[in-house]
Amino acid sequence: MTRNQSDWHPASWQSMPAAQQPSYPDQGELDRAVADLSRLPPIVTSWEVDGLRDHIAKAQRGEAFVLQGGDCAENYSDCTSESVVAKLKILLQMSLVMLYGLKKPVVRVGRMAGQYAKPRSADMETRDGVTLPSFRGDLVNRSPFTPEDRIPDPQLILRGYERAALTLNFVRSLIDGGFADLHHPEYWDLDWVGHSKTASQYHDIVNSISDSLDFIETVSGRPLHLTQRADIYAAHEGLHLLYEQSQTRFLPRRKSWYNLTTHFPWIGMRTAALDGAHIEYFRGIANPMGVKIGPGMTREWLQDLIRVLNPNNEPGRLTLIHRFGAKAIEDGLPELIRAARETGSPVLWVCDPMHGNTESTADGTKTRRFDNIVGELESAFRIHEEMGSYLGGVHLELTGENVTECTGGARGLNDADLARAYKSTVDPRLNYEQALEVAMRIAGISRH
Numbered sequence: 001m002t003r004n005q006s007d008w009h010p011a012s013w014q015s016m017p018a019a020q021q022p023s024y025p026d027q028g029e030l031d032r033a034v035a036d037l038s039r040l041p042p043i044v045t046s047w048e049v050d051g052l053r054d055h056i057a058k059a060q061r062g063e064a065f066v067l068q069g070g071d072c073a074e075n076y077s078d079c080t081s082e083s084v085v086a087k088l089k090i091l092l093q094m095s096l097v098m099l100y101g102l103k104k105p106v107v108r109v110g111r112m113a114g115q116y117a118k119p120r121s122a123d124m125e126t127r128d129g130v131t132l133p134s135f136r137g138d139l140v141n142r143s144p145f146t147p148e149d150r151i152p153d154p155q156l157i158l159r160g161y162e163r164a165a166l167t168l169n170f171v172r173s174l175i176d177g178g179f180a181d182l183h184h185p186e187y188w189d190l191d192w193v194g195h196s197k198t199a200s201q202y203h204d205i206v207n208s209i210s211d212s213l214d215f216i217e218t219v220s221g222r223p224l225h226l227t228q229r230a231d232i233y234a235a236h237e238g239l240h241l242l243y244e245q246s247q248t249r250f251l252p253r254r255k256s257w258y259n260l261t262t263h264f265p266w267i268g269m270r271t272a273a274l275d276g277a278h279i280e281y282f283r284g285i286a287n288p289m290g291v292k293i294g295p296g297m298t299r300e301w302l303q304d305l306i307r308v309l310n311p312n313n314e315p316g317r318l319t320l321i322h323r324f325g326a327k328a329i330e331d332g333l334p335e336l337i338r339a340a341r342e343t344g345s346p347v348l349w350v351c352d353p354m355h356g357n358t359e360s361t362a363d364g365t366k367t368r369r370f371d372n373i374v375g376e377l378e379s380a381f382r383i384h385e386e387m388g389s390y391l392g393g394v395h396l397e398l399t400g401e402n403v404t405e406c407t408g409g410a411r412g413l414n415d416a417d418l419a420r421a422y423k424s425t426v427d428p429r430l431n432y433e434q435a436l437e438v439a440m441r442i443a444g445i446s447r448h
């Protein structure tokens with residue numbers, strides 16, 4: 001399959017079948033919202049996007065590790081100081097633990113500042129004989145089950161852009177103000193609930209890093225500037241193509257088109273059809289990008305995706321995020337590693353141990369078991385190593401809050417605990433303690 005870059009423009013996807021797009025009742029209102037968004041300034045810059053691509057190229061060579069994490073779907077109501085700070089803290093804490101254990105730079109990528117649109121298994125939802133459009137995330141409609149709330153509202157596209165910009169603005173200010181300074185990891189301390197084994201292990205790591213920093217600075221006689229800034233990049237599923245298109249700009253300096261809503265957009269499992277609109281849109285942008293792959297992905301399909309999305313075999317451009325589930329990974333992953341290798345194109349392998357491990361409890365609550373999450377991760381590390389490949393990152397759904405959505409972990413949450421603090425309207429997330437425990441497992445610091 002060949003496609004020419006000259007046939008591409010930010011709206012060329014519109015002539016192809018576009019899965020998972022909302023149907024708006026008022027085309028005029030939609031057109032006005034899209035035109036408004038197209039005029040607004042970008043959320044990220046091409047310099048930052050290029051910087052992330054260089055980091056991903058390093059991770060492809062085994063010289064760095066990518067930590068990607070955040071909510072399944074961000075809510076507009078969670079665009080608050082507390083929630084953003086909590087997310088930033090958990091990502092910083094996890095990256096510190098991983099840096100310490102893996103002895104490699106950790107590239108932090110939040111599922112944040114734009115993770116507002118969700119794919120759904122059905123367009124419509126029926127409750128008690130009433131059928132309404134499914135909730136597709138705050139970018140599209142509202143979750144209460146009423147006709148007014150569920151009708152897609154074009155104004156929400158603009159509200160999403162604004163919240164993404166507010167979120168990233170706050171993250172950047174915190175980082176510029178020294179929040180991520182390795183000399184002051186106490187800024188990032190979350191409120192540990194009572195005594196926790198994870199907390200004491202974390203504090204040991206922090207003390208050990210502070211001691212090493214002091215030692216190096218004393219010996220060298222100057223502060224270590226390199227360690228003072230921690231960049232955080234933004235990522236979201238590039239699902240709602242009008243949103244993505246509206247902020248896609250040509251940069252003459254780079255002679256390329258960039259999606260400037262985010263640094264790293266990814267293509268979800270349900271929208272990776274080769275002849276579909278999402279692949280058409282993504283092939284034309286210069287951002288580093290992810291593709292979710294898992295059960296059902298064939299070797300030919302993957303090879304075609306790699307050829308279409310990265311025809312010039314550019315380093316740093318393509319990340320494959322595999323999400324099989326703790327059991328299916330053994331059978332599914334090796335063939336895809338071989339298939340990707342045959343193309344000769346560089347890819348970054350990232351494991352998402354969340355989306356293949358979702359299950360329902362007896363009362364129908366969606367959950368994931370900590371042991372399955374860690375089990376899939378451990379299999380992923382082993383399989384890549386056995387095949388001479390490199391697992392260069394992890395993709396997690398997590399929150400900096402003390403929710404009860406996934407079971408297991410150091411506190412041994414069980415199905416009966418889930419009701420206590422289940423907040424997600426979509427997929428279950430690791431709470432901060434479970435997330436930090438996963439980081440420790442990845443770092444090889446805590447093993448059962």
Ligand code: PEP
Nearest residue numbers: 072268269270292323355
């Ligand atoms: C997600 O990342 O929330 C998601 C829907 O994942 P996937 O496309 O892998 O199912």
Ligand code: MN
Nearest residue numbers: 072397426427
């Ligand atoms: Mn999810």
